[in-house]
Amino acid sequence: MNPMQRVMTAMGQAEPDRVPLFILATMHGARDLGLSIKDYYSRAEHVVEGQLRLREKYRSDCLNPAFYAAVEVEAFGGETIFIEDGPPNAGAPVLRQDADIDRVKVPRLEDCPGLQRGLEAIRQLKAQVGDDIPILGSVISPFSLPIMQMGFEHYLDFLYGQPERFDRLMAVNQAFCVTWANAQLEAGATAIGYADPLASTTLLPRAFYLKTGHRVALDTLPRIRGSVAIHLGSGRGLSLADDFAATGTVAVGVSAQEDLGHWKLAAGKRFALLGNLNGVEMRRWSAEDAEREVKRAIAKAGQGGGFILADNHGEIPWQVPDEVLLAIRDAVERWGHYPLDWKE
Amino acid sequence: MLRGGADVDELSSDLRCALESLERSQVEKVLEAAIRIHSPLEVIEGLIMPALEAVGEDWTAGKVALSQVYMSGRICEDLVGRLLPAVAQERGSFPRCAIAVLCDYHLLGKRIVLSVLRASGFNVLDYGRMEAPALVARVLADQVDILLISVLMLPAALKVREVRAGLDALGSRTRIAVGGAPFLFDPELWREVGADAMGRSAADGEAIVRRWAGEGAP
Incomplete structure (x- = not known):
């Protein structure tokens, strides 16, 4: 099977030749090209070359040309702060006061060079790999984007204190999110990762999420003209499994703080699971640690398909060395082939 | 601790319920009732701190x-x-x-710890966001005994090493307590970067400060 066949079979709740592996490395491409992270993201060609090199090295079953989360805030007039050894951060909030929310407009994709570079990277990768390898697109959910637009503290005060303005902000963010997601699909992305960390029960109580972010997700996902996978960025979400199923998501990213076996039961065959290797601990894993963790995850969630092995955050930290990622790849080759007859 | 029996239990229970449902007016009523019969410090140590600790444990x-x-x-x-x-x-x-956010742009964790410490009646210098060298200089200038560092990103967590090394090089005996997501996902990380303690919650941070205060300044 090629990676596309492998992933699609797993997503269809059947067993492919082996468990698909998503090594969601982004910044590692810069290291491979000998560029700073800032320089790397300054040209679509860098990301294309970086992703192709990483795919060759790690034999990941996808390409992940995501730039950085803050690029979406650039579209709203925000700045990005680059650091040498980690993901770029959003700068000062762009929505500082109530009047900013009343005035904010849906940005046009063509006005944001960062988003255009993202689309160009997807187009170039699609031209190179065709339908053999899935290309992941990504958006920040309308509900979670204000963490960067407003700052987390201000957003929580807003969420609890100003429900009347919430709908206005969500309408703007949703229009942007849907346009951005569909543009990526048109450029050649196979599916869209819908990053919604604020949906996680680590950050919000379920009852509050159901009144807010879940309502937004229910309305947003059907407007995206392709497959969408919800990711909670390391946060917990097991008690939301039924709520996520109702959105039509095709997969959910699982936290390292939760049990993949519990998720497997909760998901049934309604959506696939992605996860849940601990990206922070991974930094200091030995080859034996990597093998143990890969076996654990596959044993918990691999049976019957519906599972893609990946890290739990959706992005491998810069500090994780190649040796660990190669050990993960080797462990999947050793233990990921179906049928999983080694599993008790 | 608060003096009294049933009334204290009732106040504690009422405060927990009000905080769980985030009913500010109800929290205020409970505290006003407590202030009528107890000293401010008793109210904080016997009522508010246990309630916030319980929230921290639940987190x-x-x-x-x-x-x-x-x-x-x-x-x-x-x-x-x-x-x-x-x-x-x-x-x-x-x-x-x-307290400071180190080399990071995510301020919520620091805000939460600061709120809990202030709600517990502690004066804490709020340094905002700082890079490691500036933080070392500030800590030395202010003769800080206990430094709380909040981070969200792994690269920032690793920078605690630089703060530790900078303080040690200048003979400081300041104790460092760290908190934030990387330390929750890797329970060995706080020792690796040279911190003296790690708080899993804001209430943990408050307990660490109180414990170290009880042991005397370093």
């Missing part, structure tokens, strides 16, 4: 969400500032304590 156990920890801390901080303004003086001498 650690995954029973409540971070937004609830944040909002309950903010409510208590506001009310303590308004209803019990003189508690810092009542506490008497206390090690100098400061």
Whole structure:
């Protein structure tokens, strides 16, 4: 099977030749090209070359040309702060006061060079790999984007204190999110990762999420003209499994703080699971640690398909060395082939 | 601790319920009732701190969400500032304590810890966001005894090493307590970067400060 066949079979709740592996490395491409992270993201060609090199090295079953989360805030007039050894951060909030929310407009994709570079990277990768390898697109959910637009503290005060303005902000963010997601699909992305960390029960109580972010997700996902996978960025979400199923998501990213076996039961065959290797601990894993963790995850969630092995955050930290990622790849080759007859 | 029996239990239970549901007016009523019969320090140590510690334990156990920890801390901080303004003086001498976000742009964790500490009647210097060299210089200039560092990103967590090395090189005996997501996902990380303690919740941070204060300034 090629990676596309492998992933699609797993997503269809059947067993492919082996468990698909998503090594969601982004910044590692810069290291491979000998560029700073800032320089790397300054040209679509860098990301294309970086992703192709990483795919060759790690034999990941996808390409992940995501730039950085803050690029979406650039579209709203925000700045990005680059650091040498980690993901770029959003700068000062762009929505500082109530009047900013009343005035904010849906940005046009063509006005944001960062988003255009993202689309160009997807187009170039699609031209190179065709339908053999899935290309992941990504958006920040309308509900979670204000963490960067407003700052987390201000957003929580807003969420609890100003429900009347919430709908206005969500309408703007949703229009942007849907346009951005569909543009990526048109450029050649196979599916869209819908990053919604604020949906996680680590950050919000379920009852509050159901009144807010879940309502937004229910309305947003059907407007995206392709497959969408919800990711909670390391946060917990097991008690939301039924709520996520109702959105039509095709997969959910699982936290390292939760049990993949519990998720497997909760998901049934309604959506696939992605996860849940601990990206922070991974930094200091030995080859034996990597093998143990890969076996654990596959044993918990691999049976019957519906599972893609990946890290739990959706992005491998810069500090994780190649040796660990190669050990993960080797462990999947050793233990990921179906049928999983080694599993008790 | 608060003196009394049933009334204290009732006040504690009422405060827990009000904080869980984030009902600010109800929290205020409970505290006003407590102030009528207890000293400000008794109210803080016997009522507010245990309630916030319980919220922290529930957070650690995954029973409540971070937004609830944040909002309950903010409510208590506001009310303590308004209803019990003189508690810092009542506490008497206390090690100098400061809090900072290190090399990171995510400020919520620091805000939560600060709220809990202030709601517990502690004076804490708020350094905001700082890079490692500037933080070392500031800590030395202010003669800080206890430094709390909050981070969200792994690269920032690793920078605690630089703070530790900078302080050690200049002979400082400042104790460092760290908190934030990387330390929750890798329980060995805080030792690796040279911290003296790690808090899994804001209430943990408050307990660490109180414990070190009880041991005396370093």
